[in-house]
Amino acid sequence: MDEKKEGLNRREFLKLAGVAAGAVALGGTLGETLAQSSKATKQLSVLYMNQAGYTTQVVTEMAKQFMSLYPDIRINLTFLPYPQMHDAITTSVAASTATYHVVLADLIWTAEFIDHGYVIPLNPYITPEEKQGIYQAIWNGLEYKGKIASFPFLANFQNFYYNREHLRRAGFEAGPRTIDEWVHQMEVIKSKGIVKYPYEDSWTQAEGLVCDYVRMAGMFGNGNLFEGGEPVMNRGPQLKALEFMVMLMQKGLANPASIEADEPTAARAFASGEASFNTNWTFVTGIMNDPKQSKIIGQGVVSTFPIVPGTNPKTHSASISGFQGIAIPANTPKELIPAAIQWIRFAASPKIQAEHLHSQWPVWKSVANSPAERRINPWWQVYQENLEAVYNRPKVPDYLHVSAIIQRYVHQALQGNLSPKSAADQMVQELKALGG
Amino acid sequence: MEGIPTQSTRRAPSRFFRFFTGDRGLALALLLPSLLLVAALVLVPLIYTLILSFQSATVNVIGGRGQLVGHWVGLRNYIHLLTNSYFLSGLRATLYFFAASILIELTIGILMAHLLNLEFRGRTLVRALVFIPWAIPTIVNATLWGMIFNGNAYGALNGLLPRLGLGNGHTVWLDTTPVWPHVPLLGPFFQWIGMSRGMNALIIGDEWKTLPIVAFLVLAGLQTIPKDYYEAATIDGATPWQRFRYITLPLLGPILSIVLILRTMQLVRAFTIFYTLEATNIPVLSISAYQQAFSFGYFGRGSAVAFIIGLISLFFAWIYIRWLYREEVA
Numbered sequence: 001m002d003e004k005k006e007g008l009n010r011r012e013f014l015k016l017a018g019v020a021a022g023a024v025a026l027g028g029t030l031g032e033t034l035a036q037s038s039k040a041t042k043q044l045s046v047l048y049m050n051q052a053g054y055t056t057q058v059v060t061e062m063a064k065q066f067m068s069l070y071p072d073i074r075i076n077l078t079f080l081p082y083p084q085m086h087d088a089i090t091t092s093v094a095a096s097t098a099t100y101h102v103v104l105a106d107l108i109w110t111a112e113f114i115d116h117g118y119v120i121p122l123n124p125y126i127t128p129e130e131k132q133g134i135y136q137a138i139w140n141g142l143e144y145k146g147k148i149a150s151f152p153f154l155a156n157f158q159n160f161y162y163n164r165e166h167l168r169r170a171g172f173e174a175g176p177r178t179i180d181e182w183v184h185q186m187e188v189i190k191s192k193g194i195v196k197y198p199y200e201d202s203w204t205q206a207e208g209l210v211c212d213y214v215r216m217a218g219m220f221g222n223g224n225l226f227e228g229g230e231p232v233m234n235r236g237p238q239l240k241a242l243e244f245m246v247m248l249m250q251k252g253l254a255n256p257a258s259i260e261a262d263e264p265t266a267a268r269a270f271a272s273g274e275a276s277f278n279t280n281w282t283f284v285t286g287i288m289n290d291p292k293q294s295k296i297i298g299q300g301v302v303s304t305f306p307i308v309p310g311t312n313p314k315t316h317s318a319s320i321s322g323f324q325g326i327a328i329p330a331n332t333p334k335e336l337i338p339a340a341i342q343w344i345r346f347a348a349s350p351k352i353q354a355e356h357l358h359s360q361w362p363v364w365k366s367v368a369n370s371p372a373e374r375r376i377n378p379w380w381q382v383y384q385e386n387l388e389a390v391y392n393r394p395k396v397p398d399y400l401h402v403s404a405i406i407q408r409y410v411h412q413a414l415q416g417n418l419s420p421k422s423a424a425d426q427m428v429q430e431l432k433a434l435g436g
Numbered sequence: 437m438e439g440i441p442t443q444s445t446r447r448a449p450s451r452f453f454r455f456f457t458g459d460r461g462l463a464l465a466l467l468l469p470s471l472l473l474v475a476a477l478v479l480v481p482l483i484y485t486l487i488l489s490f491q492s493a494t495v496n497v498i499g500g501r502g503q504l505v506g507h508w509v510g511l512r513n514y515i516h517l518l519t520n521s522y523f524l525s526g527l528r529a530t531l532y533f534f535a536a537s538i539l540i541e542l543t544i545g546i547l548m549a550h551l552l553n554l555e556f557r558g559r560t561l562v563r564a565l566v567f568i569p570w571a572i573p574t575i576v577n578a579t580l581w582g583m584i585f586n587g588n589a590y591g592a593l594n595g596l597l598p599r600l601g602l603g604n605g606h607t608v609w610l611d612t613t614p615v616w617p618h619v620p621l622l623g624p625f626f627q628w629i630g631m632s633r634g635m636n637a638l639i640i641g642d643e644w645k646t647l648p649i650v651a652f653l654v655l656a657g658l659q660t661i662p663k664d665y666y667e668a669a670t671i672d673g674a675t676p677w678q679r680f681r682y683i684t685l686p687l688l689g690p691i692l693s694i695v696l697i698l699r700t701m702q703l704v705r706a707f708t709i710f711y712t713l714e715a716t717n718i719p720v721l722s723i724s725a726y727q728q729a730f731s732f733g734y735f736g737r738g739s740a741v742a743f744i745i746g747l748i749s750l751f752f753a754w755i756y757i758r759w760l761y762r763e764e765v766a
Contacts, residue, residue: 083711087730093502094495112733117497196606200588206715257587260610260634262715269588330497401732404716408522411717415613 040067040074042339047088047100049324050079052283053360054154059347066346073339082106086400089329093118098331102340105150105327107141107392108207108399114144115397119327121147125341133350134363141392142325150325152363153348157390158215158319159382160306161284165299166194166276176306179219179244182277186253189276197255199248200275202263205411210403211320212279213410214391216241218318221311223391225406231431233406234424237311242420246413259414271296279305281322282361285379302379304386315389323363361387398434405430488739489513495733504735513740526719527744529630533639533720534703540643541650541699546688548647549654563652570648578712581641585609585713610634612717634714642709646702650695657691658684689760696760700752705745721745 048059056079063075078100080088086109092099105113113119126148131139138152162175170189176182186198202208217223220237232238248254255275258266263280270278271287271294278284287293288300304317312318326344328337346352353362357376361383362368374380396402405427413423456464490513493506517523552563569577584592587608597603612634614627626632665683674682707722716723721741729738 090495090730090733093497094504096501096503098502116495116733118495196589204715205717255588256606256608256611257591260587260608260714260717265586265588268590272588272590274589329502331500331502334500398732404727404731407716415611417613417617 040072042073042336043076044073044336044339044343045076045078045099045101046343047078047080047085047092047103049085049104050081052286053156054356055359058356058359062347062352066343069346070339070342073342075343089118093329093331095331097333098329100329101332101336102343103327103329104153105142105325107321107323107325108403110142110149111144111395111397112399113149113327114147117330119149120330120332120337121149122151122328123148126151133365135365135368135387137321137387137390138323138363141321141323141390144395150327151344151348152323153326154324155361155363155368155387156281156322156324157387158211158279158281158305158322159284159379159386160303160317161270161278161280161288162301162303163270163273163276163296163299164301165296166198166273169194175301175303178309179306182306183253186248186277187251190253195274195276197252197257197274198276199253199258199278200255200261200266200269201258201279202261202266203245203254203258203411203414204260204262205407206262207403207407208263209407209410210393211322213241213245213406214393215279215305215318215320216245218312218320218389218391219305219307220244221308223318223320224394226394226396231428233431234421234428237308239420239424242410242413242424245410246416246420249414249416259411268293270300273299282383285377286359302382304382304389312389315385317385317389319386319390321390321392401434402431405434485739485742488736489743491736493735493739495735506736509736513737514744516737517740517744522719523724523741525630526721526724528628529635529718530704530720530722530748532629532631533635533706534700536636536639537643537646537703538696538699540639541647541695542692544643545647545650545695546654548651549658552651552655553658567648567652569645570652572645574645574708575712577641577645578709581637581644581709582610582713585637585641587611608633609637610713610717612714630718632718635718638709638713638718641713642706646699650699653691653695654688657688661687693756693760696756697753700756701749704749704752721748 046063048054048056050056056077059079060077063077067073067075078088085104085106089100089103089105089109092103103119105119114121123146130151134152135155138155139148142148142150142152160175166189167173167175167185170185170192172185172188176185189195189198201212203212214223214225217225217238217240220240222237225231225233225238233242245254249256249258255261255269257269261269266275266278267280267284267287269275270280270284271290273295285300285302288296289298291297294300305319307316307318326348328340328344332340348363350362350364350367353360353364354367354370354372357367357373361377362373367373368380368384377383393399394402409418409423409427409430412418413420418426455461488504488506490508490510491506492509492512493504496503496505548566552559552566556562572580586592586594587606587610588594589605591609593609594603594605594607597607598605610633612632614623615631615633615636616626617623661684665687666679669679669683705722706720707726710718710720710723711726716727719727721744725738725741725745727738728734728741
């Protein structure tokens with residue numbers, strides 16, 4: 001007969017202890033999860049872009065600030081590189097419920113997003129103060145047929161950069177004000193052997209090429225590639241711009257490497273002292289004065305763009321817009337829209353933008369004109385002038401297709417495979433066939 | 437009562453039922469999870485893509501719900517693509533990239549395998565070193581070659597060559613201008629097939645990464661060939677070429693068919709190195725499929741390009757299997 005022992009033997013004790021420890025751990029985890037979910041009742045999935053200025057670190061910090069202010073909203077951030085942004089947004093919109101409830105949107109997608117109903121027009125949510133407080137040039141870029149596709153977040157545009165030291169050695173006191181002056185300065189710099197190729201730009205077959213082409217057309221007097229819905233690249237300033245770009249290549253004033261260079265590559269050429277001129281986005285200002293990235297510390301100058309005399313009478317410059325806004329996809333659940341608006345207002349607020357003046361030019365006039373901005377950015381006036389002088393790329397719903405055609409023919413002309421006129425004619429013909 | 441089966445006179449299980457019993461049933465049961473996964477992850481998307489390729493499909497948001505809406509257009513997407521000169525130039529560029537790469541792999545890859553099969557001191561170390569490029573992620577490899585081929589004076593190759601007394605340090609290695617455009621016949625032909633300095637640079641960059649795996653697969657095949665065959669052939673007076681032609685090549689048939697099928701599929705749909713180094717400068721099929729579907733929003737046309745990629749791979753796979761099978765029998 002087995003005699004029952006009182007109390008627990010070693011094995012039973014260990015079993016019980018294990019169960020108890022498991023229960024405590026499970027209880028703790030569950031408790032924590034429940035506590036978190038009871039605080040954050042709304043989960044907002046937000047898509048951002050890996051970029052300079054508002055970096056992943058900055059935006060993550062921004063989200064933490066927001067969640068401490070609004071504990072009922074949880075921000076789940078996803079960061080993607082620019083080339084993947086449009087695809088990610090489109091595929092999210094194609095789903096019955098949005099993967100991303102708030103997205104960073106480039107201005108070139110404005111017409112597509114509004115025309116196809118991919119995003120909620122933000123007009124009802126925008127106050128008159130917000131409308132007046134932000135540069136009109138930025139609103140123009142993010143609006144299509146009276147509908148606002150996204151709330152202004154990033155005021156990116158191009159500046160004209162030159163190397164003061166190169167110009168001084170070539171015998172020039174200041175940068176060029178006109179296109180003829182610019183060409184003359186480049187020719188002198190080249191002939192004196194200061195650099196082999198005075199200018200480098202981002203002319204690989206990508207979106208950056210369209211930006212430069214539009215801006216060049218603007219410098220010749222009209223950066224609008226469509227007039228009355230018709231493509232006009234084969235005449236007037238638009239054709240002259242293409243001829244000018246090809247001439248720069250043929251004369252060896254522009255580096256042949258430009259046809260394979262993107263914006264960071266062209267910026268590096270300028271910062272390394274290999275090029276005397278660069279036309280690029282605002283991030284170059286930071287690079288040219290960063291000892292880790294630049295060999296031209298103190299030599300880089302930010303300027304307005306040289307233009308054909310008599311053109312652009314109001315602005316005396318011609319730049320290109322690269323604004324980004326924050327949008328709400330149309331398949332975002334209705335109950336999340338107020339939270340999305342709250343996040344947008346916070347992320348794009350003057351207060352937040354004022355905290356990041358070192359890295360990014362603000363969208364708000366009050367912040368751009370603040371003493372802090374003037375102290376931080378010695379080129380603030382030039383920035384203002386170039387921002388006011390921006391041209392937009394064509395605002396058409398099938399812009400990415402239109403852009404691909406423009407890129408292809410401009411690139412063919414730059415490579416010397418087609419004459420500028422022939423390239424422009426074929427470009428116009430194909431765009432007309434597209435219905436652009 | 438006649439006609440009503442009793443317990444003892446019940447009919448034997450049908451042939452259909454018997455098919456699923458016994459060992460075969462067990463095998464099917466074990467295979468079922470894999471079959472279901474293949475169906476869900478391969479067959480369903482494949483069939484959906486095929487259907488999409490016959491549709492004009494775009495993304496729409498109706499009542500706050502996103503969806504892909506399409507209507508039947510028959511072969512219109514395929515006709516549009518196959519009559520579009522830009523698409524056809526991309527198709528030729530894809531085939532050039534594929535053919536040039538395969539040629540390199542079949543020659544240098546087999547040569548490398550032979551060298552690695554020789555006995556020499558430090559062979560294990562050499563084998564390990566040769567294999568390193570294969571371990572590098574494709575995007576990292578592409579970026580690496582982008583730095584090497586950078587057309588500025590600070591590019592690695594442009595920086596190195598002038599120090600060796602070669603070049604002027606300003607060569608645009610990734611230039612997609614056709615090679616020798618002004619040479620009669622040859623220039624237009626190179627332009628037609630999409631051969632450019634940029635394309636050749638990409639082939640070098642891609643081969644640097646993929647040659648090791650080809651060499652190692654061939655090496656594995658070489659190690660299965662008995663040395664007696666070579667000894668007997670040598671005694672019979674066979675030359676090195678004859679030994680290679682009549683022993684090595686036929687016995688490598690099965691492994692070569694695997695290598696060729698694998699590499700053909702990879703080469704025809706190569707995307708990363710093109711997109712990273714050339715953006716859309718070279719409109720190979722994968723770039724075209726991506727642009728049509730995700731940039732332009734023509735999901736039907738993008739699906740058609742994807743199917744054309746698949747059909748090309750299938751066509752070459754069929755040729756390899758047919759050719760190499762015959763070779764083995766001979």
